Amino acid sequence: MIPIKIESAWKGTSDCRSCGIRDMVLFADLNEQDFSLIHSPIDDLSFPADQVIYTEGEHALGLFTLRKGMVKLVRTTSDGRERIVRVLRPGDVLGLEALATAHFDSEAVALTEVSVCRIPLSVIHSLSSNSPRMHMRLMQKWQQALKDADDWLAELNFGTARQRVAGLALKMRDPDQPKTTSFFARDDMGAMLDLKLETVSREISALVRDGALAPLDKQGRRYEIRNERLLMD
Amino acid sequence: MIPIKIESAWKGTSDCRSCGIRDMVLFADLNEQDFSLIHSPIDDLSFPADQVIYTEGEHALGLFTLRKGMVKLVRTTSDGRERIVRVLRPGDVLGLEALATAHFDSEAVALTEVSVCRIPLSVIHSLSSNSPRMHMRLMQKWQQALKDADDWLAELNFGTARQRVAGLALKMRDPDQPKTTSFFARDDMGAMLDLKLETVSREISALVRDGALAPLDKQGRRYEIRNERLLMD
DNA sequence: CGAGCGCTTGACCGGCGTCAACACCCGTGG
DNA sequence: CCACGGGTGTTGACGCCGGTCAAGCGCTCG
Numbered sequence: 001m002i003p004i005k006i007e008s009a010w011k012g013t014s015d016c017r018s019c020g021i022r023d024m025v026l027f028a029d030l031n032e033q034d035f036s037l038i039h040s041p042i043d044d045l046s047f048p049a050d051q052v053i054y055t056e057g058e059h060a061l062g063l064f065t066l067r068k069g070m071v072k073l074v075r076t077t078s079d080g081r082e083r084i085v086r087v088l089r090p091g092d093v094l095g096l097e098a099l100a101t102a103h104f105d106s107e108a109v110a111l112t113e114v115s116v117c118r119i120p121l122s123v124i125h126s127l128s129s130n131s132p133r134m135h136m137r138l139m140q141k142w143q144q145a146l147k148d149a150d151d152w153l154a155e156l157n158f159g160t161a162r163q164r165v166a167g168l169a170l171k172m173r174d175p176d177q178p179k180t181t182s183f184f185a186r187d188d189m190g191a192m193l194d195l196k197l198e199t200v201s202r203e204i205s206a207l208v209r210d211g212a213l214a215p216l217d218k219q220g221r222r223y224e225i226r227n228e229r230l231l232m233d
Numbered sequence: 234m235i236p237i238k239i240e241s242a243w244k245g246t247s248d249c250r251s252c253g254i255r256d257m258v259l260f261a262d263l264n265e266q267d268f269s270l271i272h273s274p275i276d277d278l279s280f281p282a283d284q285v286i287y288t289e290g291e292h293a294l295g296l297f298t299l300r301k302g303m304v305k306l307v308r309t310t311s312d313g314r315e316r317i318v319r320v321l322r323p324g325d326v327l328g329l330e331a332l333a334t335a336h337f338d339s340e341a342v343a344l345t346e347v348s349v350c351r352i353p354l355s356v357i358h359s360l361s362s363n364s365p366r367m368h369m370r371l372m373q374k375w376q377q378a379l380k381d382a383d384d385w386l387a388e389l390n391f392g393t394a395r396q397r398v399a400g401l402a403l404k405m406r407d408p409d410q411p412k413t414t415s416f417f418a419r420d421d422m423g424a425m426l427d428l429k430l431e432t433v434s435r436e437i438s439a440l441v442r443d444g445a446l447a448p449l450d451k452q453g454r455r456y457e458i459r460n461e462r463l464l465m466d
Numbered sequence: 467c468g469a470g471c472g473c474t475t476g477a478c479c480g481g482c483g484t485c486a487a488c489a490c491c492c493g494t495g496g
Numbered sequence: 497c498c499a500c501g502g503g504t505g506t507t508g509a510c511g512c513c514g515g516t517c518a519a520g521c522g523c524t525c526g
Contacts, residue, residue: 073383075383075387077387077388077391077392078388078465079465079466081391081392083386083387083391085383085386085387086383096375096376096379097376097379097380099372099376100369100372100373100375100376100377101373101376105376105379105380105383106383128368129365129368132362135361135362136333139332139333140333140334142329142333142375142379143329143330143332143333143334143338144333145379146329146330146338146375146378146379146382147330147338149379149382149383149386150306150308150318150319150338150339150382152386153316153318153382153385153386153390154308154310154316154318155310155311157386157390157427158310158314158316158427159310159314160513160514161513161514185472185473186472186473186474187472194390194391195514195515196514196515196516197472197473198473198474198475198514198515198516198517199513199514199515201473201474201475202474202475202514204473204474205473205474205475218522218523219472219473219523219524220472220473220474232311232312233312393481393482394481394482418504418505419504419505419506420504428482428483429482429483429484430504430505431482431483431484431485431505431506431507432481432482432483434505434506434507435482435506435507437505437506438505438506438507451490451491452491452504452505453504453505453506467526468525468526469524469525469526470523470524470525470526471522471523471524471525472521472522472523472524473520473521473522473523474519474520474521474522475518475519475520475521476517476518476519476520477516477517477518477519478515478516478517478518479514479515479516479517480513480514480515480516481512481513481514481515482511482512482513482514483510483511483512483513484509484510484511484512485508485509485510485511486507486508486509487506487507487508487509488505488506488507488508489504489505489506489507490503490504490505490506491502491503491504491505492501492502492503492504493500493501493502493503494499494500494501494502495498495499495500496497496498496499496500
């Protein structure tokens with residue numbers, strides 16, 4: 001069954017050949033012959049902030065390429081605590097794991113307004129066996145996901161509260177405007193860094209006081225990076 | 234260039250058809266036709282405890298299937314601290330990332346005496362394009378590696394010191410003897426759980442005092458699980 | 467303009483880190 | 497066979513970072 005939320009998120013069917021971010025994504029170097037292998041529609045979907053895109057353990061029909069916005073991957077531990085294992089940004093793939101098991105290993109929730117395209121599993125499977133270009137791309141996406149997961153553990157969940165918050169500020173820099181960075185609701189940041197929301201708030205305040213960051217809005221979501229050095233140790 | 238350590242670790246060339254753990258590994262369901270596609274030798278290697286198998290960033294000639302023993306994957310953060318991101322056990326693949334980039338993303342170090350087989354990248358690449366069975370297996374190994382990475386973060390690096398040590402005890406259970414579990418040098422355990430070695434030691438002592446664990450040797454490496462419930466919360 | 471939610475700040479407390487002493491295992495050499 | 501020494505694990509005392517609890521503030525949206 002197709003959840004209602006997906007129906008209501010439907011914005012149309014994509015023409016991937018003319019996709020604006022095609023150079024970042026799975027279909028980056030497909031040729032005309034490869035495109036002719038696509039027999040199911042690629043849907044263009046969008047979700048408001050806080051919307052669940054898929055849940056942990058859910059049966060997967062397809063995977064998603066993130067076109068715009070940010071998505072958190074959430075795991076619930078056996079004793080019920082929630083942990084954010086990663087944040088995905090444009091160009092990343094949501095739900096790669098479904099290729100192997102047809103189930104999602106974590107919950108995906110929109111952190112901002114989000115736009116994605118859903119690619120049916122059958123399309124990925126037929127392309128990956130028949131197009132060496134797709135095969136290679138897919139491998140690179142797996143490798144990137146694994147590296148991101150390890151980075152998240154090694155860089156953001158290690159050291160003092162100050163180091164973690166500073167590390168997140170650097171990781172969440174805007175690729176187009178390297179002087180600005182994005183934060184999230186304080187309790188989400190806590191679930192990312194294994195800190196309490198009060199501690200996150202205190203450390204951000206301290207970084208602003210020390211001149212490392214300066215707020216760009218009144219909601220505490222966007223900050224200017226004033227002194228990169230102060231964030232790096 | 235081939236490092237000297239590899240030369241000295243060489244034990245022979247494998248006959249994968251008769252491998253004792255074939256059902257766990259990449260070659261699990263290859264048929265005779267698939268095997269005929271293997272044109273480079275699969276080497277059988279072994280390493281003593283504490284030996285480095287490969288280093289972070291090193292150029293990769295092949296990847297490894299772990300046959301016996303345990304291996305830690307170590308990352309060094311930009312400011313020089315060392316973090317253990319995962320522990321691999323028999324059946325796991327070392328260096329999957331080399332398939333995409335021909336470089337290793339982390340350092341691999343033997344935690345015990347270890348035996349592995351090295352499969353040249355060319356063999357994997359030709360099999361994965363020509364054998365749908367291998368293609369599927371590879372996908373499953375990627376998925377497993379990613380899930381392990383996320384598990385490690387969500388389960389072992391979250392909560393109190395007690396919960397982390399207990400979680401590691403459960404994760405490191407012997408698959409054949411579910412009542413026994415393996416620990417490591419206390420500072421390695423600290424690097425896995427983001428705790429200091431003294432804290433690890435204290436928590437283990439507390440678990441023994443409470444009757445959850447009982448030591449099986451005098452070096453503090455193997456413990457009997459006496460009360461699973463006490464470890465689970 | 468008031469209600470409510472999320473962010474910040476303060477005071478206090480507890481868990482983990484730090485520093486140090488000690489116990490134990492094991493290999494080496496007398 | 498035992499004496500010695502280094503390496504590793506354990507335990508204790510103490511201090512600090514981050515958690516807890518609570519109050520206050522400032523947006524945002526009815």
